[in-house]
Amino acid sequence: MKSKKVFIHPEAAPLKPLAFKAGICDGCNRCVEVCQVDILVPHPEKGKPPVVVFPGECWYGGCCVAICPKPGAIRLNTPLMNRVHWKQKICP
Amino acid sequence: MKDHSCQCLEWPYPLLYDKVQKVTTDVLILGGGIAGCWAAIAAAKKGVLVALVEKGAIIRSGAGGSGCDHWESAATNPCSRITPEELTKAMIKAHLGYNNGISHYIECREGYDRLLDLERIGGKIRDTEDEFQGAEFRDEKTKFLFAYDYENKFTLRVWGTTFKPALAKECRRLGVSVFDRTMATSLLTEGGKQGARVVGATGVNCRTGEFITFQARATVLCMSRPTRIWLFSPGLPGISEFRPPQCTGDGHAMGWKAGVEFAMMEKSVKGEWSGIRSFPPYGTGNTHNTWYACNMVDADGREIPWVDRDGRILTDISQRYRPAPGQRLFLKGGGEPDIPNYEFQWPDILPVEKLMANGFKLPFYADLASMPEKERKAIWGLMVGEEGKTKIPILETYTEAGFDPKKHLLQSYGEGWKSGGFLPQERQFFGLPGGMVNDWRLRTNLEGLYAAGDQLFASNCHGHAAATGYYAGRHAAEYAKEAVAIIIDSKQAERERIRVYAPLKWADGIGWQELNMCISRIMQHYCGDIKSEELLTTGLGLLKDMQNNEAPQLSAKNPHELVRALEVLNVITNAEIVLNACLVRKASSKPLHFRRSDFPEIDPPEWNKLVTIKCEKNEVATGEKPLDYYGSLKRNYEFYNADYLEERQS
Numbered sequence: 001m002k003s004k005k006v007f008i009h010p011e012a013a014p015l016k017p018l019a020f021k022a023g024i025c026d027g028c029n030r031c032v033e034v035c036q037v038d039i040l041v042p043h044p045e046k047g048k049p050p051v052v053v054f055p056g057e058c059w060y061g062g063c064c065v066a067i068c069p070k071p072g073a074i075r076l077n078t079p080l081m082n083r084v085h086w087k088q089k090i091c092p
Numbered sequence: 093m094k095d096h097s098c099q100c101l102e103w104p105y106p107l108l109y110d111k112v113q114k115v116t117t118d119v120l121i122l123g124g125g126i127a128g129c130w131a132a133i134a135a136a137k138k139g140v141l142v143a144l145v146e147k148g149a150i151i152r153s154g155a156g157g158s159g160c161d162h163w164e165s166a167a168t169n170p171c172s173r174i175t176p177e178e179l180t181k182a183m184i185k186a187h188l189g190y191n192n193g194i195s196h197y198i199e200c201r202e203g204y205d206r207l208l209d210l211e212r213i214g215g216k217i218r219d220t221e222d223e224f225q226g227a228e229f230r231d232e233k234t235k236f237l238f239a240y241d242y243e244n245k246f247t248l249r250v251w252g253t254t255f256k257p258a259l260a261k262e263c264r265r266l267g268v269s270v271f272d273r274t275m276a277t278s279l280l281t282e283g284g285k286q287g288a289r290v291v292g293a294t295g296v297n298c299r300t301g302e303f304i305t306f307q308a309r310a311t312v313l314c315m316s317r318p319t320r321i322w323l324f325s326p327g328l329p330g331i332s333e334f335r336p337p338q339c340t341g342d343g344h345a346m347g348w349k350a351g352v353e354f355a356m357m358e359k360s361v362k363g364e365w366s367g368i369r370s371f372p373p374y375g376t377g378n379t380h381n382t383w384y385a386c387n388m389v390d391a392d393g394r395e396i397p398w399v400d401r402d403g404r405i406l407t408d409i410s411q412r413y414r415p416a417p418g419q420r421l422f423l424k425g426g427g428e429p430d431i432p433n434y435e436f437q438w439p440d441i442l443p444v445e446k447l448m449a450n451g452f453k454l455p456f457y458a459d460l461a462s463m464p465e466k467e468r469k470a471i472w473g474l475m476v477g478e479e480g481k482t483k484i485p486i487l488e489t490y491t492e493a494g495f496d497p498k499k500h501l502l503q504s505y506g507e508g509w510k511s512g513g514f515l516p517q518e519r520q521f522f523g524l525p526g527g528m529v530n531d532w533r534l535r536t537n538l539e540g541l542y543a544a545g546d547q548l549f550a551s552n553c554h555g556h557a558a559a560t561g562y563y564a565g566r567h568a569a570e571y572a573k574e575a576v577a578i579i580i581d582s583k584q585a586e587r588e589r590i591r592v593y594a595p596l597k598w599a600d601g602i603g604w605q606e607l608n609m610c611i612s613r614i615m616q617h618y619c620g621d622i623k624s625e626e627l628l629t630t631g632l633g634l635l636k637d638m639q640n641n642e643a644p645q646l647s648a649k650n651p652h653e654l655v656r657a658l659e660v661l662n663v664i665t666n667a668e669i670v671l672n673a674c675l676v677r678k679a680s681s682k683p684l685h686f687r688r689s690d691f692p693e694i695d696p697p698e699w700n701k702l703v704t705i706k707c708e709k710n711e712v713a714t715g716e717k718p719l720d721y722y723g724s725l726k727r728n729y730e731f732y733n734a735d736y737l738e739e740r741q742s
Contacts, residue, residue, distance in 0.1 A: 006103040006650050014327045036148025036157065037330060037338055038273065038298060038652060041104045051101060054652065057330040057337055060367065062484025063152040066253075076484050079331070082367060084376050084490075086500040089461050090393060 008041075010053045015079050017058035020049035025073035031064035040064070049073070103650050108302035109593065117143040117269065118572040119565070120308035122276040122293055123343060125154020126554055127545025127561030128314035129259040130206065134565030135312075136266035140572050143306060145295050147338050147655070149272040150260045155316060155335045155546070160252025160554040161382050161479035162239045163217075165196070166204040171231045171238070171245040174421060176200035177725055179246060186423050186436045187524060188683040189700065190356060192550035193722030194532055197729055198563050203555040205740060206562055207248065214258040216251035227466035228410060237470065240384060240424040240438070242413040247424075249470060252478045252554065273298045275655045276342060277592050279311065279350040279541070284584030287351035287708060290541040291578040294588045296658070301596075301651035303589050307580045309572035310540050312564050314557075315343030317527060317546040318666040320659075322519040322619075323366045324612040326605035331367025333520065338659065341521075343547050345662035347528060348669050353537040353706040355549040355717065357526035357673035359684040362621070363514035364522045370505070370512020374476055375486045377458025377502035379441055382475040382482070384424060385412035387462050388441055389501060391453040395462075401437035409464065412439045431682055457501035472497040517620030524550040526673065529704055529717070532732045533571075534564040537706065540575065542568045549702075566736065594644070595657040601647030604656040610638065611663055615670070623674050624689045632671045639664055669705070672712045676703045 017039075027047040032040045039054040052058075060076060068074050119135040121128045124146025132144040146153055165183075167176040179200045184191040207217045218235040219225070229238045229249070237249040263270060274295045282288040292307040318341030319333040330337045348354070365373050374382045387409070388396040398406040400416035415422050416439070423436040441447075460468045477487045495502070505512055527549040528536050535542050544564035545557035595601070618631025643661060648654040677684070678691045679699035704715040722728065730737065 004107075006107060007100045008103055008650055009100050017330075033149060034152050036153035036336055038148065039330075041101065044101060044104070053101070056328055057656075059330045059336045059481070060372070060485050061152075061158045061336065061481045062488075063158050065484045065488075066158075067152075076489065078372070078485060078489055079328075079367065082372050082375075084371055084505075085503040086490075086495055087457070087503075089459065089499055089501050 008053055010051060011056060013056035015055060015058075015077070016052075017055050017060060017077055018052050018064065019075045019077060021073055022049055024070050025049040026070065028069065030067050030069065031074060034063050034067045036063070105299040105651070107651070108297070108300040109596065111302045112589070113302055113304045114307070115143055115269070115304060116307045117141045118309050119143075119568050120293060120306050120311045121145065121314055121565070122311065123154070123314035123316070123547075124148075124150040124270070124272070125314065125316070125545065126156040126256070126259075126557035127547070127564075128154070128312075129256070129263055130558050130561030131312045131314055131544055131565030131568070132263050132268045133259070133266060134562040135569040136263070136268050138566060138569035138573070140569045141269075142267075143269045143271060143308070144263060145271045145274050145276050145293070145306070147273070147275045147298060148336075150256075150263065150270055152256050154256075155339055156252070156480055156554045156557060157256045158253070159478050159480040159483060160250060160255060161475040161482070163203065163207060163248045163250050163555045164553050165200045165246060165555055166207060166248050167200040167246050168204040169207075169236065169245070169248065170234060171236060173244045174246050180725055182421060182423060182436060186433050187550070189719035190359070190550065190683045190702075191524060192530070192548055193720065193725060194530055195534070195548050195551065195556060195560050197722070197725045198534075199552070199556040199559040201729060202559045202563060206555070206558040207250070210255055210258060213262045214254065216254045217248065224466050224470065227470070229413070229470065237474075239475075240413065241415065241422055243415055244421045249474060250478065252480070253483055271295065271304070274304060275658060276315070276346065277658060278346050278588045280305070280580045280584055281350055281538075282578050282581075284581035286349070286710070287538065289539040289578065290350060292580045293346075294585055294592070296592050296654065297651065298655045299651055301654060303592060305580060305585045307577070309575040309577055310542065310568040312542040312544060312568045313343040313347060313528070313536075313547045314544050314561055314564075315339070315547055316341050317521045317525050317551060318344050318663070318670075319521065320608055320612065320663050321521070321667050321670065322360070322517070322612050322615045323363060323368070324608045325368040326609045328368055329605060329608070334365035334373060334522070338655075340659040340662055341666050342659065342662045344527065344669065345665035347536070347547075348665055348707050350541070351538060351706055351708060352541065353529045353704050353715070354526060354669060354673070355529045355702040355704050356524075356684065357669050357705065358677045358686055358703065359524075359526055360519040360670070361522050361685045362516055363518040363520045366520070369514055369518060372481070372485055374479055374482050375490075377456065377504040379458075382479050383458060383471055385409070385439065386471055387459040388456050388504065389459045390447070390456055394452060396441045396447065396452060396456060398439055398441055400439050401434055406439060409467065456504040458504060459501055460497040461499060461501075468497055517616040519615075519620070524552060527551055532728050533567040534560060535567065540571070592654075592658060595646045595648035595654055598645060598647035599649070601645040602642055604646060604648070604653065604660045607638070607642060607646060608660045608663060610642070611635070611660070611667055615667055619667075619671055619674060622687045622689050625675065628671050628675045632668065635664055635668055635671070673703065673705050676705060676714050
């Protein structure tokens with residue numbers, strides 16, 4: 001089978017699981033390499049944050065955040081519908 | 093920053109659809125999760141060549157890759173007050189016989205050995221920093237922390253986020269050839285014949301599309317249990333199921349096609365977890381699993397009573413962690429049955445109906461603030477934190493959003509630990525589901541093919557995956573040392589290469605999400621809570637139609653989509669196995685959560701057996717095994733593992 005150039009269009013998903021901070025992320029791509037679902041690809045420009053090309057497939061496991069060496073560079077956005085409720089405990 | 097979220101990108105990896113890589117090894121491990129990494133380590137220690145094939149990356153992949161908060165059935169730890177025989181028999185009895193005596197005895201007998209191995213390679217299994225010094229659940233001498241039954245001490249609280257990177261490093265240190273980002277697609281058999289000796293497998297690289305053939309003397313299947321059969325969201329496939337979305341049960345599907353025998357595939361339970369139907373696992377107030385045995389209060393802050401199995405109100409928290417008067421042990425953890433069993437019933441809060449009758453008001457909340465400090469920290473910080481998928485999504489995210497366990501009450505949703513409500517037809521493979529039949533070497537019915545972890549019938553948790561992985565790896569290596577290498581059948585490999593690449597032919601065919609959604613709809617309608625001959629055969633017919641008409645139009649535009657498309661084909665195969673198994677059992681069954689409207693009698697004595705199915709000459713062949721086919725646990729184990737026992741002793 002002959003290989004040819006293939007282009008991808010990041011899929012439109014109802015949620016945005018990850019947010020990168022460009023000033024902090026230095027594009028080391030450790031998150032790309034740890035993601036078991038493989039939803040990220042390296043940015044075409046070296047040093048830039050990866051691109052989330054398959055956001056709908058995110059498992060929300062957080063391994064990308066856990067492995068990131070730059071605190072605050074990557075944020076896991078819990079799906080809004082999955083946000084839970086808590087309240088202040090009132091002591092008698 | 094330039095926004096690349098809305099523009100076309102060139103595929104960033106080289107495309108190698110025209111390449112075939114040929115690998116020869118002694119032991120081939122398919123699936124690099126917990127079971128697979130342990131299998132690779134065990135085989136490599138035996139001095140044979142090992143190749144490990146993993147769809148993700150072994151550093152964190154698999155259902156247990158992101159963490160583990162408690163290690164069940166470590167019956168041989170020095171503090172345990174129960175023997176492996178006693179615990180295994182209890183686990184079998186709790187499921188009314190429908191359990192894997194062999195694999196769970198291995199778990200009880202060797203699970204603690206694996207914990208010690210983990211510690212040697214960098215995993216954290218004890219409270220070395222004395223964070224919990226003085227806690228009731230801590231053994232001061234060993235610094236082990238226990239969960240659930242503090243009397244019998246067979247479940248350990250562990251720092252499981254340290255485990256997978258340590259295993260990955262050890263695999264590499266031992267010289268295992270790791271094939272990350274590679275999906276195993278089929279088993280290769282001697283002469284290409286179904287039911288013959290397994291002599292290797294095929295795979296496709298998830299990024300480059302390169303096709304790979306693996307020739308091996310022995311193969312160990314270590315992949316996930318089937319998922320995405322009933323539960324699927326085309327928009328949010330990543331959280332359709334409890335397990336990671338790429339854990340689709342590929343091993344079951346390829347095993348079926350090769351002729352592997354399965355048991356308990358008719359069992360499915362009402363959904364336990366799914367991001368599309370419930371809140372994040374372990375992320376809501378409850379009293380189960382990771383949250384056992386947290387205080388709960390009602391909407392007015394009224395404390396919800398805890399009771400033992402006899403309904404006696406428990407007056408202090410310590411009693412929740414102990415068997416009731418006259419009770420030998422209670423079973424609690426990841427795989428407990430939904431069916432209450434008096435003998436092994438754990439202390440729990442009063443049932444919801446009783447609470448309603450006594451004026452307790454919804455919603456209920458977990459009240460960590462009123463727990464003793466060390467119990468609170470063990471739940472929030474240790475277990476929620478070290479359990480898979482909790483450190484970032486729950487512990488860090490909630491903390492950042494202002495949740496303070498000393499001040500806040502966390503709401504409970506749905507029933508208990510399920511964190512949500514499911515419809516009866518929204519089913520999952522959970523709580524000891526179906527899988528491959530094994531012998532005392534963890535070999536399947538096919539020569540050269542071994543199975544471990546979720547691949548086995550009645551599989552369970554992290555400790556089970558680790559113990560059976562290591563066990564299958566060492567037995568496969570022993571076999572490989574003696575077995576003659578067989579050249580793979582090139583025609584069979586070529587047929588598979590054509591099958592694998594078929595979705596690339598279509599620029600504008602059917603997407604994998606649509607097909608998966610269709611399968612889950614068929615299964616909800618035709619293999620839901622209550623089943624019948626006509627429903628099941630109609631469902632099979634619909635799947636067959638899809639197999640013939642829509643599946644050939646599956647389309648993929650890059651290697652990533654190709655892998656997703658191949659997974660859906662496996663989901664179809666797995667759904668077919670389930671439907672066929674359901675057709676074979678002509679009786680309803682409580683422990684199998686199995687109801688047939690045409691055979692309503694529950695567990696008639698003549699059906700108290702394992703029903704087995706396999707594919708033979710491309711037809712479904714059925715069989716049966718007595719529930720206790722494992723025989724004498726201790727005697728059989730010691731007979732088949734004399735070398736291991738000698739090695740551990742020295």
